[in-house]
Amino acid sequence: MTDRYKEVFQLTMLGKCIGIGSSCEVYEWGGDDKVVKLFHSSTPPEAVQLEYRNCSAAWESGLPAARPFELVTCDGRHGIIFEKIVGETILNRIFEHLYSFRVIDFNEADSDLRKYARVLNDIHKANVSGVATEQMEHLKAIIGRPAAFTNDEITSIHAYMDLLPVKRQLCHGDTNPGNLILRNGMPFMVDWMHASLGNPAADVAEVCVMIEYAVLPPETPAAVIAFFETWRHAAYEIFVDEYGKLSGVTEEEIRAWYVPAAARSIASGALSDEQVAKLVAMIRDDIRSEAKTPNKP
Incomplete structure (x- = not known):
């Protein structure tokens, strides 16, 4: 041909x-x-x-x-x-729950957030040959030099990342809930371009940062926004609880990766100005705080 x-x-x-x-x-x-x-x-x-x-x-x-x-x-x-995977993303299901004012049950064993935590844990424990990207080098390349930060701040972000614990587990690298599709209740993870070998806490931190710092679109009804503000704390607790029980990874280990997770999100260019401002403020607080500086492995 x-x-x-x-x-x-x-x-x-x-x-x-x-x-x-x-x-x-x-x-x-x-x-x-x-x-x-x-x-x-x-x-x-x-x-x-x-x-x-x-x-x-x-x-x-x-x-x-x-x-x-x-x-x-x-x-x-x-x-x-x-x-072809026909189903619904976790992200879409989250919005459906918000608009229907569905209260999260912490003890619901098969909730979407617990399913997501289980999927990530399965990925992180897998023995996969063929993925060779080094996580830290790749993250720094993605983050680049966002205009929101000064040169000194970017240097500080890189220095912060250099102190994070190094591991060599499979990581998905792009854990936006829009990348997990449920087909008849069965999960499928898509978009593996950024898969790497590294610390799985980075994957989990990306989800947590989205939950804690998400800003809903401006056209969202005020009642939905108010409900979301109560929903996000419960969502965070459920997700971290499930992943921690399965993996043994602590909340402290996950939160140590908020800086690179947030910087990566900012570099995507897909966030609103309001959300970028929230993430920039969080990153500046963390890189200036000795109390939150991660320990060397």
Whole structure:
């Protein structure tokens, strides 16, 4: 098959868009059982290949990941063909619960947040070959040099990170609740581009930072915002309680990773100005406080 013929054939396989992310769109692909994740043209092909390798390693190890089939180039864009996972993200379910004013039951054994903690614990305990990215180096590259911080503050953030305990466990690296899909109650974790070997507390801290510092969209009804302010504390307690019971990781160990988790979120460019301001203030407090400086391993 010539390259031109292959490109024309692939365009005929492209169906309707069913999802939009910050770096890609997801389309139906040739039927009901596959999708293609097409990355923006600005995404380096090496990054797409990395996600394909990481997803393959996770799926082949039996982790709850969508099966990747092959790399493709479609309409000049790099992409990956995946098994189609039809379900609902944890993030969407959180908003449904907020708008229905569903009170969180701390003792509910099968709540979404406890499921999420269990999924992360399974990932962190997995023995997976094929993921080689070093967590700390990768995190520093993602964080970059956000305009919200001075050069001295960025240096302090890096110095803070250098003191964090080093481990070599599998980490997902992008634990936004929008990346966990429930299909008939079964979890599937997507978006493995940032998977790495490192300290799993970083994954958990990312979720905790989102819960504690999230700012709802400005169009959110005042009653929902008020309910969310009471909901977020219970959500945090449930998530940390479940992960801690399973892993033995303490709340203190998780909170030590708030600085890089928050800096990574700021660098994404996807947050509101209000949320960025809250995270910047938290980071400045932490890097200035000797009492909160993590101990060397």
